[in-house]
Amino acid sequence: MQETASSLRRRLELAAELRREYHDVIEGRVVEPRFPEWCERRGWSQFLLGLGDEQVALIEQVGLPHAVEKLRAVPEELAWLCGRVRSLIEQVPLAPLLSSEPLETCHVAQRKRPQIRALVELCRRELPRPRRVVDVGAGLGHVTRALADALGVEAFGVELLASRASRAQALSGGRASFVVADASSGLPVEPGDLVVGLHACGGLGDTLLTQAAAANAHVALVSCCLQKVAGEVRPALSRQGRALGVECSRRTLGLSNVSSADAGETMVRIIQSRAVRHALRRALEARGLDVPAGEETRGVHRRQFRRGLATALGLALGHRGLPPATAAEVAHFEQLGRQEYGVIRRASLPRSALGRLLELLVALDRAVFLEERGHRTALLALVASQVTPRNLTLLACAGGS
Numbered sequence: 352m353q354e355t356a357s358s359l360r361r362r363l364e365l366a367a368e369l370r371r372e373y374h375d376v377i378e379g380r381v382v383e384p385r386f387p388e389w390c391e392r393r394g395w396s397q398f399l400l401g402l403g404d405e406q407v408a409l410i411e412q413v414g415l416p417h418a419v420e421k422l423r424a425v426p427e428e429l430a431w432l433c434g435r436v437r438s439l440i441e442q443v444p445l446a447p448l449l450s451s452e453p454l455e456t457c458h459v460a461q462r463k464r465p466q467i468r469a470l471v472e473l474c475r476r477e478l479p480r481p482r483r484v485v486d487v488g489a490g491l492g493h494v495t496r497a498l499a500d501a502l503g504v505e506a507f508g509v510e511l512l513a514s515r516a517s518r519a520q521a522l523s524g525g526r527a528s529f530v531v532a533d534a535s536s537g538l539p540v541e542p543g544d545l546v547v548g549l550h551a552c553g554g555l556g557d558t559l560l561t562q563a564a565a566a567n568a569h570v571a572l573v574s575c576c577l578q579k580v581a582g583e584v585r586p587a588l589s590r591q592g593r594a595l596g597v598e599c600s601r602r603t604l605g606l607s608n609v610s611s612a613d614a615g616e617t618m619v620r621i622i623q624s625r626a627v628r629h630a631l632r633r634a635l636e637a638r639g640l641d642v643p644a645g646e647e648t649r650g651v652h653r654r655q656f657r658r659g660l661a662t663a664l665g666l667a668l669g670h671r672g673l674p675p676a677t678a679a680e681v682a683h684f685e686q687l688g689r690q691e692y693g694v695i696r697r698a699s700l701p702r703s704a705l706g707r708l709l710e711l712l713v714a715l716d717r718a719v720f721l722e723e724r725g726h727r728t729a730l731l732a733l734v735a736s737q738v739t740p741r742n743l744t745l746l747a748c749a750g751g752s
């Protein structure tokens with residue numbers, strides 16, 4: 352817990368400044384196969400168009416800020432922007448893996464285990480022993496159980512879905528208890544409690560923080576899916592964030608969820624699905640439909656895009672009561688989709704580079720909010736981004752502890 356308040360505030364200021372400066376890029380989602388005005392004006396288009404498929408795949412894997420040093424003839428401003436984003440990212444240290452103590456892994460997914468172990472270790476080493484643990488958005492209670500075991504204190508989980516809470520209760524074997532409740536209606540938190548959220552999505556993270564701060568409780572929060580907020584806009588929590596104007600629309604926050612480096616195979620699948628979605632939109636337009644970007648997905652479950660255009664188009668046409676596609680139609684739009692998506696993919700790279708910036712902006716606003724409420728706060732990456740890119744973690748010790 353070594354961060355100083357001024358470091359967090361300074362970083363929030365820098366992130367807000369960068370976001371303001373590149374507002375047009377952040378808001379300028381690329382949905383047509385041409386370079387947008389924000390790209391042309393800055394002289395980035397030729398460079399992006401000249402990138403080979405392998406280079407594009409590498410950039411999508413690791414993010415432009417980390418790939419830029421391996422590329423040639425990068426436009427000066429783009430290199431500068433990448434450097435600024437990277438420097439903000441690198442100021443978030445990776446949490447040290449403090450021990451390899453075994454974790455009760457029954458029913459815990461492989462990918463989740465290192466996250467739980469790191470979170471438990473951080474709580475144990477960096478925060479005072481709490482009175483109780485309150486796990487918000489507890490899911491199946493893996494974190495609740497692990498913390499109850501590791502800290503030897505009473506632990507309970509709050510979970511919206513009754514089915515998950517009862518499964519969590521069954522798995523816990525009496526080591527923790529679970530309540531079915533909506534966290535936004537109030538959490539039973541008291542001073543000295545530790546309020547935890549592993550992947551507390553969007554608004555749930557903010558709810559957790561405001562209630563923990565009001566009760567002067569310790570906090571360990573790993574954020575994710577920032578776009579899942581109740582209203583159209585996520586307001587800033589901190590006074591400084593409000594002064595800097597760091598509120599973000601839900602649509603803007605969506606960028607933070609898809610852009611940072613993801614595990615290899617996952618990113619390949621994401622890109623393939625996006626290419627199919629684009630081809631589908633073109634095929635539906637050719638049938639005379641007006642299809643704003645995003646509307647093509649109506650009638651097609653997210654996972655179905657992985658099965659290719661023939662499946663997605665079949666479902667989308669069926670959903671709209673239209674005759675099925677011919678093989679020639681599928682082949683034509685597969686090819687057109689591939690060509691056009693090649694341009695969209697390249698033009699999207701600078702915008703994707705700003706996804707982590709938005710994630711940091713929210714994390715820093717939250718950290719500064721807790722600082723303003725007298726908590727000692729640190730911002731860390733829980734695990735390497737290959738394990739999960741949704742790894743930004745706030746650790747906060749309540750004032751007076």
Ligand SMILES: C[S@@+](CC[C@H](N)C(=O)[O-])C[C@H]1O[C@@H](n2cnc3c(N)ncnc32)[C@H](O)[C@@H]1O
Pocket residue numbers: 487488489490491492493494509510511512515532533534535548549550551552555
């Ligand atoms: C991404 S899951 C994380 C589950 C668990 N913390 C884990 O890491 O395995 C988020 C959980 O929060 C729950 N949730 C969402 N909104 C909630 C709310 N308002 N109150 C309580 N739980 C909520 C969801 O049902 C879901 O189980």
